[in-house]
Amino acid sequence: MSASPNPQAGSQPLKQHLIDPEICIRCGTCEETCPIDAITHNDDNYVVDAEICNYCMDCIGPCPTGSIDNWRLVMTAYSLEEQFEWEELPEQEELESGEQGSVSLEALEDEIDALLAKAHEGTGGKAVVPASASKPSVNLFRRDHPAVATVQGNFRLTKDNVENDVRHIILDFGDTVFPVLEGQSIAITPPGSDKDGKPHESRLYSIASPRDGERPNTNNVALTVKREPEGLCSNYICDLKKGDQVQVTGPFGATFLMPGDPLANIIMICTGTGSAPFRAFTERRRRAMPDAPGKMLLFFGARQPDELPYFGPLMKVPEDLLAKHLVYSRLPDQPKEYVQDRMRDCAGEFSELLKDERTHIYICGLKGMETGVDEALADICRSENLDWASLKPTLRTTGRYHVETY
DSSP, X not given: OOOOOOTTOOSSOEEEEEOOTTTOOOOOHHHHHOTTOOEEEOSSOEEEOTTTOOOOOTTTTTOSSSTTOEEEEESSOOOHHHHHHOSSOOOOOOOOGGGGTTSOHHHHHHHHHHHHHHHTTTTTOSOOOOTTSOOOOOOOBBTTBOEEEEEEEEEEOSOTTSSOXXXXXXXXXXXXXXXOOTTOEEEEOOSSBOTTSOBOOOEEEEBOSOTTTXXXXXXXXXXXXXXXXXXXXXXXXXXXXXXXEXXXXXXEOSSSOOOOOTTOEEEEEEEGGGGHHHHHHHHHHHHHOTTOSSXXXXXXXXXXXXXXXXXXXXXXXXXXXXXXXXXXXXXXXXXXXXHHHHHHHTHHHHHHHHTSTTEEEEEEEOTTHHHHHHHHHHHHHHHTTOOHHHHHHHHHHTTOEEEXXX
């Protein structure tokens, strides 16, 4: 693919922001987020207009798949028309030394890295895969070639008398090879079209089962899905019946992965359906390394026990496998408690784990929890003469700090 004429063409390379059409699930988040309307779409692709984009990076953090986080150094920007027709990103062009002008390619790449670093501040940082994690398969199935899964089960996880309807959905892939790892996600596209006649957008859901299936050695996955009153896809999924068929794309996610090291300490902090990947983590360790010396801690928040997904099964998980801190914010005649409050109560144990280079921290759930958890970690460090401001970047760059919120 070659670049087309563009007013941004000049005597030195420019950095062009691009969206990977193979990974993008067309959820529209980037277009909704862009404050200057630099992102648009047609029936096939979401694209970035090089004539408008000012590298504000507001679109980077909210993207659920990372498809938005792509760049090319070009002498002439790719046009919208070209991007609309792409099925994959073009390779980086070979630029002649004479085309570099007064700015070196290394300097431009450094500038991009600096912008990306700024964009990822406050979102858990640019994620790095844990060193001992298995290598994931990514984006094997796309919207134009989805996998078809059959519903094996649909079970309500919360009590009938509570407002939150959270479901455990089991999808079987039959003879279709669909390899996943703990921490990955899949996207589901509801059938039909919107008011403009376009296919509905896909939605991303974390996998709640380990790599060998909901039941050991089966080719299926489990999802944890909360019914949202106005949620087209969540209502579609929550209403599925046994035997229904579903179009699935993915798998997605190459960094929010479970470390394979049995010595790794894994701290999991979540609310609501954010528990999905941690159910997968726990089941993987229970099946593959039940005697692992590494600790697993779960800080799980809900309004009350009846609204906490997997409450019953969690009670049966042995404490020597998983230390459970179940926290409720709406118990009658009880003060509100949130996961960050319980973390502070466990400051001594928490700080000892933070000093251990084998400790990994995972945060998953509603976006509003990020700030409270980060403040709690800073308080815990202060109480134990640790510096969270310097420790956090170290955890990020070594693949031991991961945030996935929505």
